[in-house]
Amino acid sequence: MGEHLSSAAIENPDRRDFLFIATGAVAAVGVGAVAWPLIDQMNPDASTLALASIEVDIGAIPEGQIVTVKWRGGPVFIRHRTKKEIDEAVNTPLSELKDPQTDAQRVKVPEWLIVIGVCTHLGCVPLGHEGQYDGWKCPCHGSVYDTSGRIRQGPAPLNLFVPEYAFLSATKVKIG
């Protein structure tokens, strides 16, 4: 036992450390490469991403009506506004608003208001044609929105969110 000195003792320690470091580094890269798919699989999958945008035919919506469509798992309100509703929205002084935004900042075409139908307080779905501004009212804690979807009363801090959308034609809008 121990008849000869181990070659490692005579060996240059730098070369030995390089081998260990190289092996360790390659192994670490391997662990990372294996970990990524296990993490990425929780990201939205291809079928969910395919529904990330939808196209809605708005030609059949009469003036004054609000239509609710499903987008990315939640409601979106599409409102064909009457002239009265547009005027009320445009003529509101900003000082009255908790979250000041002009109507023009929130619509592309004045006749069409498109907002995400989720109350910015705690996430309930507000009810249309309710509340003193004839906009929406949230049944959970009483937040009231106007005809531009802006918060006027109640605990909600922000206006109803406007999603990314574009008009493909006069009667077709793509949301998302």
Place this chain on the structure above:
Amino acid sequence: MSGTSTYVPKSALGRWFESRLPILSLVHSSFIAYPVPRNINYLWAFGAILAFMLVAQIVTGVVLAMHYVPSAAMAFASVDHIMRDVNYGWLIRYLHTNGASLFFFAVYVHMFRGIYYGSYKAPREVLWILGVIIYLLMMATAFMGYVLPWGSMSFAGATVITNLFTAIPLVGVGVSHWLWGGYAVGDPTLNRFYSLHYLLPFMIVGVVGLHVWALHVTGQNNPDGVEVENVERDTMAFTPYATIKDVFALSVFLIVYAWFVFYIPNYLLDADNSVMANPLVTPAHIVPEWYLLPFYAILRAIPNKLVGVVALFAAIALLAFLPWLDTSPVKSAKYRPMFRFFFWVFVVCCVGLGYLGSQEVSDGTTLAARILALGYFGFLVVVLPLLGLIEKTKPMPASIADAVLAKKGLASAPPVAS
């Protein structure tokens, strides 16, 4: 081998923690300072490989469970969704299905190693029996897992194996209805198999813990079958020597695993399992997964239904009695020439039974299966007990250190006649 550790952590935080929960010293005494025989070969690396595969199956399985739907209407479609839509779903699924096959390949190497070197003999009988229990749990887990994709072969396999219970006299049919949750394999069966398939691997983890504990009490066996006498001369520290050897062996094993997953992922998949289950139509040729084939062959070889079922369970249960069936005090086949011959005959019987299990039933295959089944049982209940009495064994080395030195061609103490 086991006992109180003298490990003292270097940092103050380590010492604070250690005095409250001595995990650090447990890890140190079990996997760092733990002495292993110097002469163990690469077959001893399969324990670590199995531990890795168990973790791999659990991780990939838990991830698959995030996307799989365990209902007869949606299971097949949910697996298709995983394969097509889920990010890297195809990779995780192939890792899991091929991982199961490689898990069984490793377990068979591990078991045959144990038989060859007499690792089941005193004082390692409980270690061996715990291993048989792990093997049984693995087979149950794999069987239920195969049902989950709800393909035609999944359904057929579930039907055949659960129908085995109808062979039990008096209560058989009632037991089957209880297992199925109905009058045949169906939605309730699938749901409970899913629940149990998720549960059993964690039970396997528990039994593996006992298995490693039992191992650390007696210490590893070694290729010469000579017990450790002088810890300093006969053994080496687990870390770094056995650790690096295990990790290297694992990396080679992973190459084989990667070959299956990336280049032949459907090689072991039965084509009929890509067709959704239909209770009214059975595939022309029912086969279980390859690792269950030898037992399937034994079952089919026996004409009587009840005796066939009993033989099937006996083929596995008998393994637990190996420590007492084998009467020879010499452990390793290296020094038992007659045992070595019969061991390879046994291996040929197992592989042959496996092949026959995959073939269509005919007079020829039934006869061959009966002969090989006789070989299988004969080895366990006739050859092993007799060999201990009549075999002339070769002289064994005086100690492990001597065996290592002899292998390296250096001088050693003269061998001891056994």
Place this chain on the structure above:
Amino acid sequence: MIRLKTCLFVAAALLPLVAGGSSALAQDEAEQPKPTRQSWSFSGLFGTYDPAQLQRGFQVYREVCSACHRLSIPFRTLGEPGGPGYSLAQVQTLAASYQVTNDEPNDKGEIFKRAGAPSDDFPPPDAFPNDQAAAASFGKAPPDMALLAKARKYERGFPWFIFDALPFDQYQEIGADYIYAIMTGYTKADDPKWNLYYPGHTIAMPPPLVDGSVAYTDGTPPTVSNYARDVAAFLSWASEPNLAERKKIGLRAMIFLFVLAALLYFTKKRIWSDLH
């Protein structure tokens, strides 16, 4: 020791390969010829699908097979990488040309059909909304083609099933060869239900492909052999759309593992040189 290890390894390794050769056919080999192994662009370690071939194959599916066979894959997959490679606009136009049943009823409570979107699956054939209708018409329901190339195999026999698993000779295209063989196996002109390669020779499907029935636009000769080849490739893609990505990642994984194994081998040698 090495001999023992090799023997154990070989013995235990044979077992999974043994089962890999099992399949659904139970015929006398002398009367039942086996499909021949074809060469495919997507076979081998570095094979990938040929998008032009997949587009031709899809054309054959659409013009011939879709009359009776469902293909339950989403339209959008036709635009995903590694496949036929249609553009987003082409996929949208294709999807819109189909009428799909909406998931939910309309405001009046009626189930209605609408133009398809890329996120929808191909709908079932108009004539056969479900398997029972198809079976009533043909005696046997034409199978869904989404996984058909995985669902069809033929017995390779010993020792070929062992070689099929080995590197460089690996054989994963068994489904494509089977489909090609069936399509070109209607060798008796007077008996449309007789197929050379179908187990038992009596097939419920009459010959679907005829020379010139599908007009290829890229100059490929419009023969049954080419139709069969292209549709088999397309169906292989439908059942295994991730093949290109899988082989790409596989190459990196194999190189990585060989490098890691080599590093670990030398590390092991270095650490063990310490021992006595």
